[in-house]
Amino acid sequence: MNLLSSPLTTDLYQLTMLHAYFAHGMRDTAVFELFVRKLPPGRNFLLAAGLEQALDFLEHLRFGPEELDWVERSGKFPRGFAGHLAVLRFTGDVHAMPEGTVFFPNEPILRVTAPMPEAQLVESRLINLVHFETVVASKAARSVLAAPGKLLVDFGLRRAHGAEAGLLAARAAYLAGYAGTATTIAAPQLGIPIFGTMAHSFVQAHDGETAAFEHFAEAFPDGATLLIDTYDTEAAARQVVALARKLASRGIRVKGVRLDSGDLATLARHVRRILDEGGLPEATIFASGNLDERRLHDLLAAGAPIDGFGIGSSLVTSDDAPVLDAVYKLQEYAGKPRRKRSSGKATWPGRKQVYRHTDTAGCFGHDVISVEGDEQPGEPLLVPVARNGRRLHAQESLDTIRARAAEQLAKLPARLRALDDAATPYRVEIAPALRKLAERVDRATGETPALLR
């Protein structure tokens, strides 16, 4: 069974609930919405990502022979349950914000409308995919905003949380505006541009840096990037200058250097001078080593002459906010709007739409959340993407999504583009029609209207 596509990549309670739904004939239409309850500290917006993987998962949902065999042998379920699973497919509808859309707390970014067992089963993996890519795209957008025009490359595979995290982080970073990734498999599997230089081990395996640089440049005569901080960065930069002269006569070009440790701002200035004075004004300086968007901001504010950055662990784990409060909640069942009123976790009921209002300067002004069908001005952000279990459109190219994200980030008001909490958060209004629906649901269930955030 394939971990990445198996329907057993789900929480056991989805299956126990499925058994109870089947046992009681509860196959009416359920509507679930996926949203993020609140922003992490220091964050002003989120960037939606992961829809493509989510749709792929839904379209291919099925229990294969190995899964059914396990279900029968597990002792966890009564006889007959596997038979229901054998014929289960995803036959529902999906509405979603397109990937690369900026969004805010409590705004649904994905809605599933399907017979209850189908809609329930897919919860765990849908959140798993959409949450993670959204985490990384939202984090990546911050370095894109902090370092406009710089070449940003995802270096995170080794400390990503598993291989799928490595691949999907590369995707999320690319759609948010990164130039590409060091993760090789992202090229054959997703068509993402890949970048790579050399590691310290290559330098250490040689008896001197010059030998290492020369070997590497010979192997990549069209332009190698040489790592110069293994021993003494400035000394190595001078070796690069001498070597580049020698290699030029053989038609071998040195493209640039990489710094990976030390005081990057000072080193970059010194190395830039050494390269310029050594006749290599076009050689680029690339920096890496425990970088994040705040370090990028500080380095550029200090005028560090750095052309590009490799960003790893902080990006792919979103280390300041590795988790978003992303949930997938039942909003309607069998035609009746539903809500949860758990302390601190109450939800707005019913099928919803998000309307975005743009201000006179062309920036995002505020959003309104209302019930679907309520006539509201503004641009509706949720669009139909799948019907009866099948996609409505061809897969969007990553470059289309990347262009959308760039356009969306350009429309963010300046206060939301900063790296710290905006004094005035983005305004998200709850429309009167949605408030009335919540009151009606509470009255219908005989409960005191719950306090809502």
Add this chain to the structure above:
Amino acid sequence: MNLLSSPLTTDLYQLTMLHAYFAHGMRDTAVFELFVRKLPPGRNFLLAAGLEQALDFLEHLRFGPEELDWVERSGKFPRGFAGHLAVLRFTGDVHAMPEGTVFFPNEPILRVTAPMPEAQLVESRLINLVHFETVVASKAARSVLAAPGKLLVDFGLRRAHGAEAGLLAARAAYLAGYAGTATTIAAPQLGIPIFGTMAHSFVQAHDGETAAFEHFAEAFPDGATLLIDTYDTEAAARQVVALARKLASRGIRVKGVRLDSGDLATLARHVRRILDEGGLPEATIFASGNLDERRLHDLLAAGAPIDGFGIGSSLVTSDDAPVLDAVYKLQEYAGKPRRKRSSGKATWPGRKQVYRHTDTAGCFGHDVISVEGDEQPGEPLLVPVARNGRRLHAQESLDTIRARAAEQLAKLPARLRALDDAATPYRVEIAPALRKLAERVDRATGETPALLR
């Protein structure tokens, strides 16, 4: 190509370096060691995990037709490179600390001795696997220490960073002492015990809580755990009492209840009283909802009558420390010890061994790191696990590893078992033989001895 086993799940620079190694005939034996440079704030120890997946990756390393085809068509490499890759297998030796071993900064937990191209290529995925499982096992150990004797269950799949993270987090938590996981596929794939109850959506899909509870209990007559916080927790607990009486006559047993929101300590006390007074003294109370080891500690210190905990996002992302400073560094090539002297990132050269000293009370006292072959007292922690590319022993069972971890955690001195930084960190000494080797390496390369931490 399979993302989880493909050799292209690596950084591009591994491949560019491989090309340069092949081009210059650099196939001598390289020795790389994997270690963590420092502890995150608030942490006193780490728990080694992920070796099993690392060995599996090494044993099955090969470029298949799809990968070779991509390498040839990518335009990233000169002609002939794919031919070298086609015959590449991992033929080296591996030494490692067994999984479940407690370890400390700068101590190698895995050593690879292999021809340079092989040892280099595997860096990215080896760190990716060992780092992540070690991150989660180390995090899980903290809740195991904070809540001794309680049933701890991994609830993290939905906010784990991808499916592989979900599965490997379940494994790492189980070996650290968790009772099991909610991630279903961990049962068929790894034999880990799985746990599941019901979600709010199940309650919401019914017109009242009693109907939901009754349906669920009927579906699992041997003992259902009912989620009681969807609307009003104490009212729901009273419904459970009434229902349990009614169901008992039909031979249906209610096992317990789950709380997922609100003031868990107070609610657990009130619910316990309702259950006890209602004739359900054996019904268990299970709690979940944004828990971590500190919340567990506080709840138990407050005397909350909770029997078990579901811990999700904080566990599987290790939210306070989602990244460890884990590296894989060249320590020897072609028989010569090597080291890196980059500012703040210098390493100790050569093949090393870690010797552990136990104090008179049977607790871990201190460790000594020396060069391999240096005769030292204490227990050597690194043992041979693979030779010539093949495992030396049958795969360890997860229960064997889990028992080892329990034994190791029991030997931690009390100050290191606390949730905050110990006033006196664990002592790790560098043996004179290793210091001498570092000086010799520096002299041989004509450098001033680097400042070492």
